[in-house]
Amino acid sequence: MTPAINLLKKNKCDFKIHKYDHDPECTNFGDEAVEKLGLDANQVYKTLLVELTPKELVVCVLPVANQLSLKEVASVFDVKKAVMAAKDEAQKVTGYLLGGISPLGQKKVHRTVLDESVNTFKTIFISGGKRGVDIEVNPNDLKKLLNAKIGKIVS
Numbered sequence: 001m002t003p004a005i006n007l008l009k010k011n012k013c014d015f016k017i018h019k020y021d022h023d024p025e026c027t028n029f030g031d032e033a034v035e036k037l038g039l040d041a042n043q044v045y046k047t048l049l050v051e052l053t054p055k056e057l058v059v060c061v062l063p064v065a066n067q068l069s070l071k072e073v074a075s076v077f078d079v080k081k082a083v084m085a086a087k088d089e090a091q092k093v094t095g096y097l098l099g100g101i102s103p104l105g106q107k108k109v110h111r112t113v114l115d116e117s118v119n120t121f122k123t124i125f126i127s128g129g130k131r132g133v134d135i136e137v138n139p140n141d142l143k144k145l146l147n148a149k150i151g152k153i154v155s
Contacts, residue, residue, distance in 0.1 A: 002129025003095065003105025013141040018125065022099075022132035029099035030064030033125065033134050041065035042117065044125040044134070047101045049085035049094070049110075052077055057085050057093060059146075060153050061103050061126065062115040069155035076113050076151040100130040103146055112148040114139065119150065 001009075008015045020036035022029075030046040033039070044064045049057050050073050058077060062068055074082040087098055095107040103112055103126060118124055118139035126142070128135040143150065 002102065002133065004102035004129035004135060007105045007145065008135065008137065011145060014138065016136040017128060018134045018136060020132050029131065034064055037134060039125060043121055047103045047127055049090040050082045051085045052079045052082055057110055059103050059110045059112040061112065062154050063117055066154035069153060072153045072155070073113065076149060076153060077111070096129055097131065100127055102127040102129040103142065105129060112146040113151050113153055114143060114148045115153045116150050
């Protein structure tokens, strides 16, 4: 079990685990999940870490089908500028490997924003905390567990 799955169990949330064989050569992790699980790329969400200041990272959860807008993220968090966090830093602060970074169960709790598109689905798919594992979860449960904002973060 991953910290993400343990957190969902502890909070008695309904969820389903979906596993697939991860190809070690693949670096488009979200696209791989969409393809191997036969899902809609609008319903599968990726987790990206963004730096607002050198001391503050935030978690952004958005559909695999879209690109993150750093301008929109800065607006949601009311800062002048946002930049992508370094890959090593993202892995260090979350405790997860790239391609398996879940918004749930990270080593440290970060402010989080879910793209407003979550409101169009009864369930969404997020990383389960390791490559080859996705979790199907109600976005309202995700919002509550993460104390997340909902906002437009895609371009």
